[in-house]
Amino acid sequence: MKKKQLKTDNYKLCNIDQVKVDEILDKYPSNRKASAVIPLLHYVQKKSNGWLPVPEIERVAEMLDMPYMKVYEVASFYTMFNLKPIGKKLLQLCHTTPCWLRGSDQIEKSIFDTLKIKDGETTPDNMFTLMKVECLGACVNAPILQINDDYYEDLDYKSTKQLLNKIKTKKNIKPGSVIGRKSSEPYDKNGNINVTK
Amino acid sequence: MDELRNINIKIDGIEISVPQGSTVLQACEAAGVEIPRFCYHEKLSVAGNCRMCLVEMERAPKPIASCAMPASEGMVIKTSSEMVDKARKGVMEFLLINHPLDCPICDQGGECDLQDQALYFGKGETRFENSKRAVSDKNMGPLIKTTMTRCIHCTRCVRFANEVAGVEDLGATGRGENVEISTYLEKAVTSELSGNLVDLCPVGALTSKPYQFVARPWELTKTESVDVMDAIGSNIRIDSRDGKVLRILPKNNESINEEWISDKSRYAIDGLSKQRLDTPFIKIKNKLQKVSWDEAFEVINSKISKISSENCVGVVGNQVENEAIFAFKELFKKLNLNKILPFQKKLIFSNENRSNYLFNSKIKGLDKCDYLLLIGANPRVDSAILNARIRKNYIHRDLKISSISSQHFDLKFNYDYLGSDVKILNLILEGKNKISNDFKKANFPMIIIGDEVLQNDCSLDVQKVSISILKKFGGFNKKWNGFNILHNYASTVGAIDILSEYSDYNHSALKNDINNNLIKFVYLLNADDFDFDISSCFVIYQGHHGDKGAQLADVILPGAAYTEKDGSYTNLEGRLQYAQRATFPPGDAKEDWTILRALSEKLGKKLDFDNLLQLREKMFNSKKMLKFDENIYSSEPKIITKSDFKSSKLNYENKNFFMTCPISRCSSTMAECSQVKD
Numbered sequence: 001m002k003k004k005q006l007k008t009d010n011y012k013l014c015n016i017d018q019v020k021v022d023e024i025l026d027k028y029p030s031n032r033k034a035s036a037v038i039p040l041l042h043y044v045q046k047k048s049n050g051w052l053p054v055p056e057i058e059r060v061a062e063m064l065d066m067p068y069m070k071v072y073e074v075a076s077f078y079t080m081f082n083l084k085p086i087g088k089k090l091l092q093l094c095h096t097t098p099c100w101l102r103g104s105d106q107i108e109k110s111i112f113d114t115l116k117i118k119d120g121e122t123t124p125d126n127m128f129t130l131m132k133v134e135c136l137g138a139c140v141n142a143p144i145l146q147i148n149d150d151y152y153e154d155l156d157y158k159s160t161k162q163l164l165n166k167i168k169t170k171k172n173i174k175p176g177s178v179i180g181r182k183s184s185e186p187y188d189k190n191g192n193i194n195v196t197k
Numbered sequence: 198m199d200e201l202r203n204i205n206i207k208i209d210g211i212e213i214s215v216p217q218g219s220t221v222l223q224a225c226e227a228a229g230v231e232i233p234r235f236c237y238h239e240k241l242s243v244a245g246n247c248r249m250c251l252v253e254m255e256r257a258p259k260p261i262a263s264c265a266m267p268a269s270e271g272m273v274i275k276t277s278s279e280m281v282d283k284a285r286k287g288v289m290e291f292l293l294i295n296h297p298l299d300c301p302i303c304d305q306g307g308e309c310d311l312q313d314q315a316l317y318f319g320k321g322e323t324r325f326e327n328s329k330r331a332v333s334d335k336n337m338g339p340l341i342k343t344t345m346t347r348c349i350h351c352t353r354c355v356r357f358a359n360e361v362a363g364v365e366d367l368g369a370t371g372r373g374e375n376v377e378i379s380t381y382l383e384k385a386v387t388s389e390l391s392g393n394l395v396d397l398c399p400v401g402a403l404t405s406k407p408y409q410f411v412a413r414p415w416e417l418t419k420t421e422s423v424d425v426m427d428a429i430g431s432n433i434r435i436d437s438r439d440g441k442v443l444r445i446l447p448k449n450n451e452s453i454n455e456e457w458i459s460d461k462s463r464y465a466i467d468g469l470s471k472q473r474l475d476t477p478f479i480k481i482k483n484k485l486q487k488v489s490w491d492e493a494f495e496v497i498n499s500k501i502s503k504i505s506s507e508n509c510v511g512v513v514g515n516q517v518e519n520e521a522i523f524a525f526k527e528l529f530k531k532l533n534l535n536k537i538l539p540f541q542k543k544l545i546f547s548n549e550n551r552s553n554y555l556f557n558s559k560i561k562g563l564d565k566c567d568y569l570l571l572i573g574a575n576p577r578v579d580s581a582i583l584n585a586r587i588r589k590n591y592i593h594r595d596l597k598i599s600s601i602s603s604q605h606f607d608l609k610f611n612y613d614y615l616g617s618d619v620k621i622l623n624l625i626l627e628g629k630n631k632i633s634n635d636f637k638k639a640n641f642p643m644i645i646i647g648d649e650v651l652q653n654d655c656s657l658d659v660q661k662v663s664i665s666i667l668k669k670f671g672g673f674n675k676k677w678n679g680f681n682i683l684h685n686y687a688s689t690v691g692a693i694d695i696l697s698e699y700s701d702y703n704h705s706a707l708k709n710d711i712n713n714n715l716i717k718f719v720y721l722l723n724a725d726d727f728d729f730d731i732s733s734c735f736v737i738y739q740g741h742h743g744d745k746g747a748q749l750a751d752v753i754l755p756g757a758a759y760t761e762k763d764g765s766y767t768n769l770e771g772r773l774q775y776a777q778r779a780t781f782p783p784g785d786a787k788e789d790w791t792i793l794r795a796l797s798e799k800l801g802k803k804l805d806f807d808n809l810l811q812l813r814e815k816m817f818n819s820k821k822m823l824k825f826d827e828n829i830y831s832s833e834p835k836i837i838t839k840s841d842f843k844s845s846k847l848n849y850e851n852k853n854f855f856m857t858c859p860i861s862r863c864s865s866t867m868a869e870c871s872q873v874k875d
Contacts, residue, residue, distance in 0.1 A: 054382065067365030069381040076370040 011055045014048035021063065033064045037074050040064065041081055050090060050148075051082035079133070087122045087129040089167060092146040095132050098139035103156060107143055108132070110160040127168070140184035141177055150175035206272045221263035221274055222250055230276050233285065233314045235292075235399045236351035237264035240456055241360055247292070247351050249314065251284040252276045260284040282318075289319035292349050295330045296400070303347065305401030307414040311349065332377055338385025339869035340392055340464055341403050348402035350376050354394045361457065362388040363588050363609030378402070385873045389581035389854055392463040393456070396446065407464055407866045408444045412436075420779035421448055423766050424462040425516040425687035425759045426858065427580045429560070430768030431458045435760050435779035442466045442760050442780055452561050452827055453768070459581040460870065461854065461861055466760075468864030472743040474755035475784025485753065490785065493752050494799040500735055501532070501800065504718045510536040510707060513696070514723030514740065515686035516858055518764025518776065521756075521789035522688065522695045523816040524804060525722050528793050529699075531802035536702045536710075539692035541727040543704040544648065545656035546682060548697040551821065552831040553660075555690065556769040557678035558643050559827055564590055566679070568639035570632070571600040572619065572659060573847045574647025577608050578854045579685045580769075584608060599632055603649055603849035619655055620845045622662040626669065636670035643679045644672070649847040651682070657838040664834055673833040680834050684769040685857075687759075691767040694822050721746045723756065723789070725859045739792060741782070742859035754796075755786035758860060762788040763809060772825045 024043060028035040040060050045052050052075055061071040075081040082090075091111060095104045108130075112118060115128050122129040136144045141153035145160065152163060152175060159178045166173050179191055187193040203214040206221075208228040215224045220243070225232050235247035245265035252263045255273035260280055275281060293315060300306045332345040350369065355378065358367035366381040380386055386394070395405045417436040424431040424445075431454035434446045445466055447458040477493035478485040501509070511529055513522055522539075529537055547553045558566060563586045576584040590596040591610040598612035601621060605614045615621055615632070624630040636642050644663045650656050664680055666672070672679035684690060710716050711729055719731045723740040731749060738750035741758040761782040765775050782788070787795075790812060797804040806812040817823055855867040 067359075067381075069366050069368040072381060073368045073370055077372045079372075 011053060013055060013059060014044070016044060016047050025063075034066050034070075037064055037066065037071060038078070041071070041075055045081060049088075050086045051084060085122070085126075087126050089128050089147050091128055091130045092133045092136070093130065094134070094136045094138075094142070094144045094146070096135035096139075099135075099143040102142040104143040106157045107145060107155050107160045110157045111164065114161050114164045128164075141181065153177040154179045154181060204268060204270045206268050206270070206274065208274045209276055215268055219268045221252065221254070221261065221266045221268050221272070224268045225252070225263060225274065225276060232263055232276060233318050234264060235310060235314075235349060236353060238353055238356075238397065241353060241356040241397075244352050244356065247349065248288045249285065249292070249318075251281060251288065253278045253280045285318040286320045289315055290323055290325070293319070293323060294325045295346075296349060297329060297346050299347070300401075303344070303401035304342075304404040304409055305347075305398075309401060310399035330374060335377075335379050336383045336385065337380055337394075337403070338387075338391065338873050339866060340406055340460060341386065341394055342406040342409050344402055344404070345377060345379075346402075347400050348378055349400055350378065351399055352378070353397045353399065354378060354403060357394060357397050358386065358388065360592060361393075361585055361589070362386075362390045363585075364388045364391075387873070389459050389461070389577065390457055390585060392458070392460045393447070396456070405444065405464075407467060412438055412443050417443065418779070420760075420777050422760065422779065423774045423776040424458060425766060425776070426459065426462045426465060426861065427582070428684035428686055428689060428769040429453060429580045429582050430687065430766055430772065430774050431462055431582055432774070433458060433462060435777075437760075437779045440780045442469055452559070453772075454582045455586075457582060457585060461581075461857070461867065464866045464870070465855075465858075465861040465864045467866050468742075468860040468862065469758055469760060470783075471863040471865075472859075473783050473786070474741060474743055474747060474753055475782075475786050476755060477785065478750070478753040480751045485750075490754075490787075490795070491799075493754060494796055496752050497737060497796065498800055500718065504735075506532075506534045507536070508715060508717040509534045509720070510538060510702070510710070510716055510718070511720040511722065512538045512541060512724040512727060513688060513692045514541065514721070514746075515688055515726060516759060516860075517688040517692070517723045517789065518759070518762065518766055519688075519691040519695060519773075519816060519822065520764050520809065520812055521722060521793065522692050524790040524793040524806075524812065525720075526695055526699055527804050527815075528797050528802070531797060531804065532800065535700050536707070537696055537700045538702055538704065538707055539696045540686065540689050540704075541724050542648075542652060543728075544651040544689075545654070545703075546651060546660065547657065547836050548693050548701075550832075550834050551694075551771065551824075552678065552680065553834040553836060554682050554684075554693055555771045555831070556645075556681045556683065557831055557834070558641075558681050559770050559830075560586060561827060562641070562643065562677075563587055566590065566639075566641045566643040567594070567596065568635050568642045569596060569598045570636075570642070570644045571598065571602065571612070572622075572644060572646045572663065573602050573649030573651070573653070574600070574645050574683050575602065575606045575608070575649075575852075576645070576647070576683065577606065578852050579647060579683060581854070583683070597635055599635070601847070602647075603847040617847045618845050619650070619659050619847060620842055622659065622666065623842075626662055626666050633670075636666065636672075639670070641677050641679065642667060642670055642672045643681060645681045645683050647683045648685055649850070652850070653847060654844045655842050657836055658842050660834075661836045661838050664836060668833065674830075676830065678830040678833065682769070687766050687768075690769055690771060691765075691822070694767055694771075695816070698819070721750070723859075726857075739789065740859065741786065742863055744859035744862060754792050755782070755784065756789045756792060757782035757786055761786075765813075767822060770825070772827075773822055 024039045044056050057071050058068050061068045117130045119132045138144045145152045154177045202217050205214050206224050211228045213228045222232050232250045234250040236244045243265050245262045250263045251260035253275040254261045335343045355367045358364050394403050420435040422435050424433045432448035432450040434448045436444045445463050476487050479488050479496050588610045600612050601615045603617045625632045650659045667679045719734045720737045725744040725746045736750045737752045738746040739754040739756050741756045760779045763778050767773050794804050853871050855871040856862045861867045
């Protein structure tokens with residue numbers, strides 16, 4: 001186990017919707033309740049600011065009649081469960097080969113220059129957390145930065161900076177390609193998108 | 198297993214036939230071929246994650262993990278081919294990538310699977326040039342020392358904790374390179390069997406904390422013996438050096454403890470060197486003074502000659518070997534004294550028939566039984582090994598268990614709690630309770646009666662009704678006897694065996710005598726757990742520790758602890774087992790039967806045996822004690838009582854598993870353990 005996470009004594013459990021929980025549980029046979037552990041952890045993580053404090057893990061364990069340790073094993077195995085607090089915006093930067101070839105290093109640099117955070121770090125105002133992740137499966141629009149649930153595509157140093165500054169100043173941002181591609185249609189050297197007729 | 202077909206398989210050219218369901222590894226074992234392994238353990242589920250047991254299978258493109266591959270008809274296995282050799286070398290190299298080369302400072306050194314197998318099957322060198330990973334050590338309580346960098350993630354400990362011990366706190370967190378074995382939030386392992394994790398660990402990741410940096414295995418003298426911390430009679434190996442017991446390990450005995458022993462059996466040994474009585478004492482002016490054996494005997498002689506037989510009582514302790522009990526009885530016989538208490542607590546059962554007070558289904562019967570009713574028993578505290586055995590059946594065969602006890606104990610398995618009133622037994626007998634159906638369906642029903650019942654006035658009533666229930670639902674036949682008494686102490690059965698024909702003195706009679714001021718002279722044979730007031734009597738204490746008995750004593754005769762004498766113990770099944778001497782008693786202390794023999798001579802009533810063999814010959818005259826056959830079930834017990842259930846509520850007695858005898862009370866390791874519990 002990593003470091004102690006937080007004082008669990010006066011932790012207030014997050015609000016979860018029992019209807020939603022039952023909906024998840026109903027998908028599995030009642031004598032195989034433990035199968036619901038991953039969907040439930042995902043749901044609870046979403047409700048508790050994007051990470052899983054120990055009491056939340058224990059709550060899931062109790063819902064499923066599983067030993068705490070078993071749920072903790074699952075939560076610690078999958079990288080998409082966060083066992084440490086994260087900022088309001090989770091930046092997941094893909095650095096697998098296609099994104100890397102298309103300049104993910106530049107994006108990492110841009111994030112560092114704008115927010116002064118490296119892989120795994122959170123800004124002091126708890127706004128941003130950067131996580132370098134493996135392939136996000138959108139190589140055609142590489143490089144990719146996932147911010148919470150949305151993909152931002154075709155980024156470069158400048159556009160990343162603009163994107164982050166927009167979030168900082170609470171301006172609206174549009175998910176998807178930042179150069180205006182609708183999907184993965186080709187574009188030329190000047191950035192003109194050629195939609196084949 | 199009879200109905201299963203055998204399958205034929207060829208291993209290294211040897212044709213062999215193994216039962217269906219065996220794995221390739223088991224088949225290899227049967228053919229006498231040793232397969233190296235780390236994660237595979239025959240008492241645990243198959244994990245298949247160490248890859249050390251790779252063998253070549255004909256027509257398979259790559260080596261197979263023999264521990265997880267079921268053997269099938271016509272398989273051809275090669276275990277010494279080039280492919281296997283290369284595979285083993287490769288696996289070994291991988292395992293050693295992150296394993297530190299700290300064998301010289303590792304407690305496992307000399308008895309380490311990884312060390313041995315690296316020598317026999319490894320490459321001898323590594324191509325890995327990067328840094329090894331380091332893992333922070335975990336806190337697993339006062340018994341287990343962790344050096345997690347050495348861990349090779351075989352998960353034997355995790356599987357043991359989950360499957361055998363029933364504590365689900367252990368697990369592997371993280372993934373890939375970051376996997377770590379840990380307890381949940383680094384809490385101590387709260388199991389009575391946690392010491393077995395140390396034995397299971399094939400490397401030096403989990404080692405024994407009390408034994409750390411004490412000795413190397415090749416320096417130790419190994420003595421096979423029997424444990425006396427509970428009535429199970431677990432087989433143990435005592436490792437000693439320079440006259441000191443350094444550690445105790447389990448010895449495999451499928452009929453009793455399998456491969457496990459409880460933490461008390463294993464770790465109470467530091468109590469053996471504390472508070473020992475090493476010379477005779479007599480009390481002069483309320484102060485104990487060291488004297489010679491002769492002087493001590495002289496005091497007893499002068500006292501005993503003035504005392505009439507009804508004023509004198511002998512009390513047998515909880516960990517006395519049969520030989521000493523027998524010599525004790527013979528001495529009392531010679532002196533014409535007939536008040537001997539076979540055990541210190543109030544335990545009510547009838548001793549007419551041997552099956553009245555034994556664990557008739559045998560410990561092995563727990564694997565066979567298909568319905569279990571516990572009455573007033575908390576096997577987890579009273580005999581942790583037995584509890585693990587029940588759990589084994591519960592896990593593997595879905596054994597249905599019900600319990601009537603003062604509290605809903607946490608026994609590490611689920612059971613049907615029927616409350617604390619034993620009158621429910623009458624309803625079960627009449628078929629008016631749902632439990633009756635469970636009994637009806639069962640072929641091998643079992644009732645275990647624990648000391649909450651035995652200490653209660655309703656004891657005989659409960660036993661009688663239990664017998665009737667078993668009788669009604671087929672609990673007694675040639676192949677089964679489902680009536681079981683769960684004893685807590687190593688010497689109880691032996692004492693009843695030896696004393697029942699001589700004296701029927703019991704606890705309540707003694708209490709009566711004490712109330713009537715009849716008792717003037719008390720001889721405590723290793724008795725420290727009595728609950729009666731003998732402060733006004735003349736007390737002889739013969740034993741090995743300065744505990745409760747010695748505090749009250751007017752004369753102290755220093756005896757030997759269980760590791761310091763040859764002796765036999767009868768366990769709760771009625772099985773006679775011999776313990777061997779591993780070390781010598783400290784100072785002037787002597788083996789207990791020799792003290793009694795010497796005393797008898799001094800008193801002018803010489804006992805007629807001069808050595809242990811003669812004593813045993815006399816002791817076994819009655820043959821009763823030798824009568825034990827695991828496969829023969831004794832006839833049904835008979836109990837005569839009015840069965841009016843004067844009392845029927847079971848009372849809770851707070852017991853500390855870790856401190857039940859003078860040795861464990863003196864042990865600082867056990868003290869630490871009981872603090873963790875709290």
